[in-house]
Amino acid sequence: MTGAAPGPVPLSGPRFATEPAQLYREMRRDHGPVAPVLLDGDVPAWLVLGYRELHQVTGDPVLFSRDSELWNQWPAIPADWPLLPMIGHRQPSILYTVGERHTRRAAMISHALEAVDPFELRAHAETFADELIDRFCGTGATDIIAEYAMLLPVRVLARVYGFSDEQGPGLVTAMNDMIDGRERALAGQQHLAGSMMRLIADKHEKPGLDVASYMIETQLTEDGSDFTDEEIAQDLMVMMAAGHQPTADWIGNSLRLMLTDDRFAASLFGGRNSVAEAMNEVLWEDTPTQNVAGRWASRDTRLGGRHINAGDLLLLGLAAANADPQIRTDGSALTGGNSAHFAFGHGEHRCPFPAQEVAEVIARTGIEVLLDRLPDLDLAVPAGDLTRRPSPWLRGLTDLPVRFTPTPTSAFGDPR
Known part of the structure; x- marks a missing residue:
């Protein structure tokens, strides 16, 4: 008999300040390169932890759109939700154009x-x-x-x-x-x-x-x-x-x-x-920028072994992707001015x-x-x-x- 699969990880708490690298390692171990997370008010989202997966998401603006109007959670978001300024509902700036x-x-x-x-x-x-x-x-x-x-x-x-x-x-x-x-x-x-x-x-x-x-x-x-x-x-x-x-x-x-x-x-x-x-x-x-919101799936798709529904929110795990062990095998990323970071x-x-x-x-x-x-x-x-x-x-x-x-x-x- 196997244990229950780990549940979504709250994207809050002191560990993001005290030991984020260890936290991202645990999330990658428990969930793979794309982890389910909960934002304020238990709002679901995906955190992209893998370097290759993050490259895929940021490199395909059609499938993973910056258009926040696609979000399938809008009906459940209250008017005073604290992350509204970050998510950008009908905001006129370039971030959501x-x-x-x-x-x-x-x-x-x-x-x-x-x-x-x-x-x-x-x-x-x-x-x-x-x-x-x-x-x-x-x-x-x-x-x-x-x-x-x-x-x-x-x-x-x-x-x-x-x-x-x-x-x-x-x-x-x-x-x-x-x-x-x-x-x-x-x-x-x-x-x-x-x-x-x-x-x-x-x-x-x-x-x-x-x-x-x-x-x-x-x-x-x-x-x-x-x-x-x-x-x-x-x-x-x-x-x-x-x-x-x-x-x-x-x-x-x-x-x-x-x-x-x-x-x-x-x-x-x-x-x-x-x-x-x-x-x-x-x-x-x-x-300095650890995680970024966000991208929205324009249709059902798969990413990092996960089924992503149309309208799901994906958060860009920049810090976690930088530390992905698949690209950090020898520590060489830190030498020679390597700028392939996210x-x-x-x-x-x-x-x-x-x-x-x-x-x-x-x-x-x-x-x-x-x-x-x-x-x-x-x-x-x-x-x-x-x-x-x-x-x-x-x-x-x-x-x-x-x-x-x-x-x-x-x-x-x-x-x-």
Whole structure:
């Protein structure tokens, strides 16, 4: 007599923060490369754990669609379901646009981001990194997450979007209020949405060398003439949200690795290669975006030995796929700058390559400037005391307390 098959796994709980790799191994052992899971309110879905299976799902946008209207669970979803903002019912952003319109919309975003000068981008990141470090460099101690990583990406993105530097702090507050998901989340979202619409109106009047102006430039051509200001504003919001939290976590997770792993200790002080190596390892082993919702089966099919019904929701298990033992037999994925990870997704709906490059410049510059300015940076608590946000979606530290020898401020002064 055999035991009952393991039931669906709740996609919640502390293990996603404390031991996700072990949890994914157990799910793969019990369920194979495609595991049944339960979202908030016991809503069923599938989590794609296998590297090959995830490649199949993300590479076939017809069978595994981004159209959330296909979901067979909509009749059971309450109006206050907490994951609605993530799933996207009738949302106008590019995340849930499909087909030819998605292709043109993605091209508009890529065109705008490709126009960002990489040398200017790095200069912007250096400027804001120096200004933020000036706030705490004389104290000898700080929390890198709250006082640095969670502030830097938005400031840089705001400048390349075309916002004035005076608007930057308000956008930082709005974005972090949205991430906190507490009582100020709605106010943060409203501030961000209003700011984007005002930015677009300003750039119609006075275009510049910035992302918003480049998107409007596409909008005014024959190919983009049916894109509305509201759609551009939505896409700017999506890009800022997607570029802020994961990049902040990329900075935090990479610094945690460099401060806790002996392999990086010898080259920590000014070692440029060690920064790149740590950042690449994080994308494989500790990727900021762990799981993504989602794809919907457009018809009945089979995947990883499972029968998938039309309208079923599939979640992309990026972190689990990165650790799939079928592709990680010798650890070589971590060497030589191997970028075959799923940290940025894959296929038609992946993070656009220019957006990946922007995130990498911001993160790497932020880390390098910090280590240059504070060369004896060290953890202020035992490594085992560091905690993670209890989220199955984004993986990042709640704080990263550090100490260092107090140093003078730079020439930029305090940006407050």
